[in-house]
Amino acid sequence: MKNDLLLRALKGLPVERPPVWIMRQAGRYLPDYIKLKNKYDFFTRCRTPELVSEITLLPIDQIGTDAAIIFSDILVVLQAMNIEVEMKPNFGPFIPNPIDSKEKVKNLITPNVRDKLGYVFEAIKITKRDLNDRVPLIGFAGSPWTLFCYLVQGSGSKTFDKSKGFAFANPKETEIILEKITLTTIEYLKGQIDAGADVVQIFDSWGGLLSPSDYSEFSLKYINRIVSAIKNYAPVIIFGKGCWFALNEMVKTGASGLGIDWSCSARNARYLSGGNITLQGNYDPAKLLSPISKIKSDVNQMINDFGKQSYIVNLGHGILPNIPVSHAKAFVDAVKEYKSL
Amino acid sequence: MKNDLLLRALKGLPVERPPVWIMRQAGRYLPDYIKLKNKYDFFTRCRTPELVSEITLLPIDQIGTDAAIIFSDILVVLQAMNIEVEMKPNFGPFIPNPIDSKEKVKNLITPNVRDKLGYVFEAIKITKRDLNDRVPLIGFAGSPWTLFCYLVQGSGSKTFDKSKGFAFANPKETEIILEKITLTTIEYLKGQIDAGADVVQIFDSWGGLLSPSDYSEFSLKYINRIVSAIKNYAPVIIFGKGCWFALNEMVKTGASGLGIDWSCSARNARYLSGGNITLQGNYDPAKLLSPISKIKSDVNQMINDFGKQSYIVNLGHGILPNIPVSHAKAFVDAVKEYKSL
Numbered sequence: 001m002k003n004d005l006l007l008r009a010l011k012g013l014p015v016e017r018p019p020v021w022i023m024r025q026a027g028r029y030l031p032d033y034i035k036l037k038n039k040y041d042f043f044t045r046c047r048t049p050e051l052v053s054e055i056t057l058l059p060i061d062q063i064g065t066d067a068a069i070i071f072s073d074i075l076v077v078l079q080a081m082n083i084e085v086e087m088k089p090n091f092g093p094f095i096p097n098p099i100d101s102k103e104k105v106k107n108l109i110t111p112n113v114r115d116k117l118g119y120v121f122e123a124i125k126i127t128k129r130d131l132n133d134r135v136p137l138i139g140f141a142g143s144p145w146t147l148f149c150y151l152v153q154g155s156g157s158k159t160f161d162k163s164k165g166f167a168f169a170n171p172k173e174t175e176i177i178l179e180k181i182t183l184t185t186i187e188y189l190k191g192q193i194d195a196g197a198d199v200v201q202i203f204d205s206w207g208g209l210l211s212p213s214d215y216s217e218f219s220l221k222y223i224n225r226i227v228s229a230i231k232n233y234a235p236v237i238i239f240g241k242g243c244w245f246a247l248n249e250m251v252k253t254g255a256s257g258l259g260i261d262w263s264c265s266a267r268n269a270r271y272l273s274g275g276n277i278t279l280q281g282n283y284d285p286a287k288l289l290s291p292i293s294k295i296k297s298d299v300n301q302m303i304n305d306f307g308k309q310s311y312i313v314n315l316g317h318g319i320l321p322n323i324p325v326s327h328a329k330a331f332v333d334a335v336k337e338y339k340s341l
Numbered sequence: 342m343k344n345d346l347l348l349r350a351l352k353g354l355p356v357e358r359p360p361v362w363i364m365r366q367a368g369r370y371l372p373d374y375i376k377l378k379n380k381y382d383f384f385t386r387c388r389t390p391e392l393v394s395e396i397t398l399l400p401i402d403q404i405g406t407d408a409a410i411i412f413s414d415i416l417v418v419l420q421a422m423n424i425e426v427e428m429k430p431n432f433g434p435f436i437p438n439p440i441d442s443k444e445k446v447k448n449l450i451t452p453n454v455r456d457k458l459g460y461v462f463e464a465i466k467i468t469k470r471d472l473n474d475r476v477p478l479i480g481f482a483g484s485p486w487t488l489f490c491y492l493v494q495g496s497g498s499k500t501f502d503k504s505k506g507f508a509f510a511n512p513k514e515t516e517i518i519l520e521k522i523t524l525t526t527i528e529y530l531k532g533q534i535d536a537g538a539d540v541v542q543i544f545d546s547w548g549g550l551l552s553p554s555d556y557s558e559f560s561l562k563y564i565n566r567i568v569s570a571i572k573n574y575a576p577v578i579i580f581g582k583g584c585w586f587a588l589n590e591m592v593k594t595g596a597s598g599l600g601i602d603w604s605c606s607a608r609n610a611r612y613l614s615g616g617n618i619t620l621q622g623n624y625d626p627a628k629l630l631s632p633i634s635k636i637k638s639d640v641n642q643m644i645n646d647f648g649k650q651s652y653i654v655n656l657g658h659g660i661l662p663n664i665p666v667s668h669a670k671a672f673v674d675a676v677k678e679y680k681s682l
Contacts, residue, residue, distance in 0.1 A: 164627035212604070265552070284552050
């Protein structure tokens with residue numbers, strides 16, 4: 001690997017500067033991505049290995065991040081489990097037949113992952129070939145709870161009130177669903193690692209909608225099983241949006257890194273996670289709309305606050321579609337120009 | 342006051358059991374409210390003192406909460422400041438001409454509050470008469486930051502990315518807007534107290550979208566000025582959704598109580614707030630969809646966790662429209678039936 005900053009940071013090994021990548025770096029705000037978006041529908045982009053590789057490499061070539069993350073979507077796992085998922089323009093994910101009653105739980109299958117998601121593994125192989133060891137490749141999956149949220153709600157939501165209501169009213173059926181997603185996700189992530197993913201990240205985008213005790217029951221328990229099953233094959237990063245209250249428990253899973261959002265200061269994050277694990281984050285995506293000089297000074301301050309060791313610079317959530325490329329690049333450049341205090 | 346549990350809890354005085362009320366208790370899920378909703382549009386309901394009183398008293402009569410909160414909306418303050426605000430059915434607030442550029446900042450006026458919001462003060466007087474000192478009446482306002490979020494975004498949003506982008510790109514103009522809202526809010530809350538509100542609550546619904554340092558700059562600074570200006574006239578509760586990281590700073594404002602959401606355990610909330618201030622919360626509104634027996638045992642546990650002194654039982658955010666009245670009532674009854682450990 002020519003640039004192994006990410007791998008070293010995840011092992012807690014010394015680095016001259018922290019690595020940097022950006023959640024959703026391969027989409028949304030990049031003009032060359034928009035061109036492909038206008039030409040091919042969302043899941044065609046996900047299912048065509050050459051397109052996946054092209055999209056995945058865009059930010060490496062254009063803004064110079066220290067890691068690539070495979071272009072895909074967390075919801076492909078639900079598709080593999082027999083659930084129809086559409087990606088509606090200007091709306092987001094839409095599930096025409098959500099699991100909104102006990103009776104529908106049986107609609108969910110535990111698939112043969114190589115049959116149903118082989119296209120992701122193929123895309124990873126081709127992307128690894130095209131990357132030619134310039135930077136590591138990150139694979140990913142949604143957490144079972146986060147997939148459950150979409151599966152029951154049927155779309156995105158501010159509160160996922162239907163999903164939470166279902167879980168609280170039907171804890172047994174919820175457990176069955178989460179079990180099936182967990183088994184599928186373990187095979188899916190193993191497949192990604194077999195295909196060449198150097199690191200995997202678990203996105204728990206909606207874990208922060210739960211109280212600490214509900215989080216343990218409905219989310220962390222399953223993340224824990226996934227991390228246990230794969231941590232010996234590749235380093236795992238857990239990113240739980242809004243899950244500051246569970247950082248300490250997340251450390252115990254054996255993950256190599258924890259994603260932090262901007263509601264949690266560097267100091268709080270180091271304290272809550274016990275001070276030894278590698279942390280990743282946590283710039284507010286909306287702050288990339290600040291003037292470039294402010295972005296650069298903020299990044300410098302952020303590295304000083306987290307410390308340059310055991311740290312991966314990133315946003316605290318995905319990049320927004322309205323961020324100028326020059327601002328995203330300034331964010332990355334600021335890390336490369338970092339001068340210690 | 343026949344039932345002064347809320348007032349005693351806010352002063353930290355001994356109570357035989359904690360008081361209970363529910364955010365948004367006067368709307369949404371109550372069948373008698375829905376009837377009025379189908380008959381009068383939203384702002385007619387807010388501007389007709391007799392309707393306000395009728396709606397405000399519904400939960401006192403029907404589910405037996407220990408406090409009333411005046412039926413209104415945080416956005417009436419923007420209307421008073423010369424901003425058109427509509428409440429669209431199945432959509433929520435809509436501002437046809439948001440302040441989305443520097444040039445539009447001058448559209449915002451600092452009004453004569455008695456002229457523009459006198460209907461709220463009148464509604465408070467009539468409601469107080471109708472309440473006849475059965476329970477205290479809570480007045481309220483949105484925090485300046487939360488009103489700014491709607492003012493710039495033009496509607497509700499998951500991320501308020503336009504509002505945050507405006508703030509980060511135009512900090513000076515943002516300060517001008519927040520100043521004007523702050524001055525208006527101080528007069529508005531003073532007017533509510535003069536009219537008879539026994540307690541006031543400041544809702545910072547979107548403060549949790551900011552990092553701790555941005556929260557200090559864009560939200561807490563203005564909340565602090567408001568609390569300083571009114572705390573000698575009535576006890577103030579600050580509710581910052583997702584603002585666990587600022588609890589310690591909120592204590593320093595001189596507020597009498599802090600609202601807590603369910604992401605923050607009782608133990609964390611007591612620790613982060615320093616252990617002396619009255620706390621209010623924090624049941625997950627979606628958990629009111631649990632079986633009634635579970636709601637009752639959860640409430641008992643919650644009181645044990647927070648402790649029955651210096652504590653106000655509430656949800657961690659507004660009640661959801663799909664909650665059965667019997668479940669809301671079970672929540673309230675559980676507090677009244679509370680038996681100490």
